[in-house]
Amino acid sequence: MLAAFEEESGLRVEILPLGDAGSLVNQAILSRANPLGDVLFGVDNTFLGRALENDLFEPYTSPALEAVPEELRLDPENRVAPIAFGDVCVNYDLEYLAENDLPAPDSLEALTDEVYRGLLVVQNPAASSPGLAFLMATVAAFGEEGDYTYLDYWADLRDNEVLVVDGWESAYYTEFTRYGGAYPLVISYASSPPAEIIFAEAPLDEAPTAALVAGGTCFRQIEFAGVLANAQNPEGAQQLIDFMLSEPFQTDLPLQMFVFPVLSEVELPEVFVEYAQVAESPATLPFEEINDQREEWIEAWTDVVLR
């Protein structure tokens, strides 16, 4: 896909992967004075505040931004441009639920019900991006004050024998019943069911998993790109951001990275239309609040769930 950009622009693209989103941002901050690259793609709304408070990016208003829905454009100064989004939700194994005569969960509260005791696996928010996103969903849903806070909710999940693992891969590919584990409920993405179809060893007629997408049960991660401050090739970086917001690149995103394009007029692949669900009204939190509170939420979560 980027070959088209190279041909069109006469530029070469060199890709430098730097670990997960948190590690990417941290390394970019450490090397800000003499940056490792020209453009950064992959900072999401859970780390955007950290990137912006460290002046990681130069503002750039791509002409293509006009076609991006306002609710995805979080930075009014356009230091970053939204490129893709995905919803982190509870996924469940349809076959396991049917065989055990269990209903699909229909709310976050349902997960604390006795019928789901010992059936949910989540990721540690201190070590995992979807784990952090799901913690945010619970903060947004239950709040930090009042009779029943997100910490009360997590205490109930703990009492209902939730399993915590470090990363998405071990949760999904080791503990999830679909892959031989003992947990039929797992935190993953709303786009995981079409991925099950596409990567199935034998062709499937139906997705074997589904996602709980009811209002407020998912957290929306928005991924951004920005021109790095002190970049050696800022014009090239701008051109690459324009390309990331072009129809060819946006069309390619769903099946390459299992995320949704930010351009709503882009046609989604059929398997996405059929099996990927967009969360009805996903939980969101202001990125500034996430930046201020993230460590506190994780610390409090650790006290309640792991200590």
Add this chain to the structure above:
Amino acid sequence: MHFARFCLLVAIMSWVVLGVGSLGRPAQAQDDTVVLLTHDSFNISVSSAGGF
């Protein structure tokens, strides 16, 4: 002994932090190159032939 270990640790940490900070752009990147920093999940290949 503990102090010696502490000093060694400080030196290693300084080297790591300063080392990362001074690495800069990949040496082979020329003026006609755009260097894209991204996460490990980035999966848009440069060409269908598998790279550049």
